[in-house]
Amino acid sequence: MLLCASSVAWGEVGSRSCRTCHQSQFDAQSATAHAASLSPPASHRLASSFTSLLGFKSDWAFGAGSQAVTFVSRLANGEYLEHGRSYFASLKRLAPTPGHAGLPGPGVRYPVIAGDAAILRCFQCHSTGAVRVEPGLRITPAEPGVRCESCHGPGDSHAAAPAKSNIVNPARYSSHELNQLCGSCHRKPAAAGSATDWSDPWNTRHQPLYLAESRCFLQSNGKLSCRTCHDPHSGAVEPGCASCHAAVKHRTSTGTRSCVSCHMPTVVPQPGLRFANHWIGVYTPGKTLRPR
Ligand code: HEC
Ligand code: HEC
Ligand code: HEC
Ligand code: HEC
Ligand code: HEC
Numbered sequence: 001m002l003l004c005a006s007s008v009a010w011g012e013v014g015s016r017s018c019r020t021c022h023q024s025q026f027d028a029q030s031a032t033a034h035a036a037s038l039s040p041p042a043s044h045r046l047a048s049s050f051t052s053l054l055g056f057k058s059d060w061a062f063g064a065g066s067q068a069v070t071f072v073s074r075l076a077n078g079e080y081l082e083h084g085r086s087y088f089a090s091l092k093r094l095a096p097t098p099g100h101a102g103l104p105g106p107g108v109r110y111p112v113i114a115g116d117a118a119i120l121r122c123f124q125c126h127s128t129g130a131v132r133v134e135p136g137l138r139i140t141p142a143e144p145g146v147r148c149e150s151c152h153g154p155g156d157s158h159a160a161a162p163a164k165s166n167i168v169n170p171a172r173y174s175s176h177e178l179n180q181l182c183g184s185c186h187r188k189p190a191a192a193g194s195a196t197d198w199s200d201p202w203n204t205r206h207q208p209l210y211l212a213e214s215r216c217f218l219q220s221n222g223k224l225s226c227r228t229c230h231d232p233h234s235g236a237v238e239p240g241c242a243s244c245h246a247a248v249k250h251r252t253s254t255g256t257r258s259c260v261s262c263h264m265p266t267v268v269p270q271p272g273l274r275f276a277n278h279w280i281g282v283y284t285p286g287k288t289l290r291p292r
């Protein structure tokens with residue numbers, strides 16, 4: 001939701017309010033990459049690893065650092081600068097910001113008011129609740145990071161008078177609805193008729209798009225969702241292939257390798273970034289973008 005400072009509040013109360021009554025979900029969720037996906041650089045969990053490497057000041061750190069951290073500054077003229085160098089946790093050094101390789105200059109400047117609302121959209125997907133534009137074109141997220149109300153909706157009435165009727169529980173969603181919820185940030189499957197470039201490794205970061213191509217998804221009568229393998233609160237991954245493929249007879253020897261290593265191969269669009277290909281299928285070794 002994009003709001004101007006003068007608009008009415010939308011009814012988010014923040015995760016601390018949920019904590020009072022849902023301590024276990026709060027504790028688990030607070031340790032996830034979701035919760036840490038936006039913060040001031042000084043309070044970032046990897047601050048001690050990257051502070052000494054940075055030759056510039058910034059106001060926001062995007063990315064929890066399970067892969068990369070990108071730095072964004074508010075400039076004197078009210079524009080925002082996405083710095084051209086990001087910290088990559090697996091490389092333990094700065095390298096070109098994803099998408100910036102080959103661009104000249106120190107980064108990409110974004111006016112706050114723009115047709116594509118690009119910089120506002122960064123904050124939207126990496127924070128919870130209303131993103132406000134304060135006087136001086138200062139962007140202020142209601143709560144940094146992906147927290148409770150990103151998935152459960154505004155919780156003010158529920159926190160004041162808890163009932164099932166005044167809070168969203170995605171446990172009652174169909175697989176399709178759940179994939180849409182996660183896809184609102186992770187990108188939804190392509191609309192019918194629009195083409196995806198399956199040879200572009202960057203597209204594998206849009207997991208909903210790829211999962212939707214799998215026979216596992218297409219032929220399981222709507223049983224497969226992001227939730228089948230991902231715990232939304234702890235972030236734990238449990239692929240659960242056996243729940244549908246009890247006894248697979250392979251012609252080839254699979255040795256001690258995991259199902260995922262062959263059927264959801266790792267794609268590396270740029271050193272330091274890796275994505276599991278969510279188009280579950282049979283791959284020719286070395287060809288990780290599309291099943292054979
Ligand atoms: C004052 C205590 C309290 C606070 C604060 C609170 N909840 Fe609840 N919540 C409850 C109780 C009690 C229930 C069970 C309601 C019932 O079964 O009728 C519940 C149920 C839920 C459910 C399950 C609903 C269902 O349909 O099964 C969700 C999801 C939930 N809360 C999320 C949240 C979120 C998110 C927040 C913060 C915005 C929050 N709660 C704040 C007490 C609270
Ligand atoms: C409000 C936007 C938003 C929604 C909704 C959302 N995500 Fe995310 N998700 C993110 C962002 C941003 C990150 C990047 C975290 C980081 O900085 O590394 C992320 C990261 C992840 C990761 C990687 C975590 C890691 O440890 O590296 C998984 C897995 C994930 N999300 C699954 C889900 C699932 C499953 C759902 C639906 C139940 C979901 N997400 C809904 C925004 C969202
Ligand atoms: C449509 C929602 C959306 C928008 C807009 C968005 N992000 Fe993200 N961002 C995500 C999700 C989801 C992830 C997790 C990707 C994954 O690990 O699969 C992510 C991950 C990241 C990461 C961690 C590295 C990585 O690639 O996993 C950084 C850094 C980041 N985003 C910065 C930004 C910046 C800066 C902007 C604006 C220029 C931006 N994002 C815009 C949803 C979004
Ligand atoms: C990425 C999406 C996402 C986020 C963020 C999230 N939840 Fe949930 N929540 C779910 C889903 C999906 C369910 C349905 C049950 C399940 O899949 O485990 C759920 C269920 C619940 C329930 C019902 C009881 C249960 O566990 O089944 C409560 C209570 C709850 N969440 C509280 C919270 C609180 C508090 C936070 C923030 C600390 C939070 N959730 C953050 C997606 C999310
Ligand atoms: C919700 C059920 C479900 C889950 C979970 C599931 N699959 Fe499937 N999968 C299916 C169905 C249904 C098919 C199509 C019929 C068949 O080949 O058995 C399929 C097909 C496949 C195929 C053949 C694909 C092709 O294009 O020929 C492979 C390989 C596969 N699954 C591997 C996996 C792996 C590995 C996992 C875990 C990461 C997994 N599946 C999880 C239901 C599922």
Ligand code: HEC
Binds near residue numbers: 204
């Ligand atoms: C059949 C199991 C399965 C399903 C269904 C599934 N995932 Fe994953 N996901 C995985 C595995 C396995 C990994 C790799 C975990 C690792 O590397 O530790 C992963 C990794 C991720 C990551 C981290 C970045 C990456 O690509 O490696 C994100 C984000 C993510 N999944 C989002 C989603 C979303 C959103 C959905 C629903 C559209 C979804 N996943 C459905 C098994 C699944």
Ligand code: HEC
Binds near residue numbers: 258
């Ligand atoms: C070493 C790589 C490798 C591993 C590990 C592996 N598979 Fe496979 N899988 C293949 C190949 C290659 C095929 C193509 C048919 C064949 O060779 O048997 C296949 C075929 C399949 C099929 C389709 C069978 C059919 O023809 O309908 C399913 C389902 C499947 N695997 C599931 C799994 C599951 C579940 C696991 C983990 C328990 C797993 N695979 C582990 C390589 C692997």
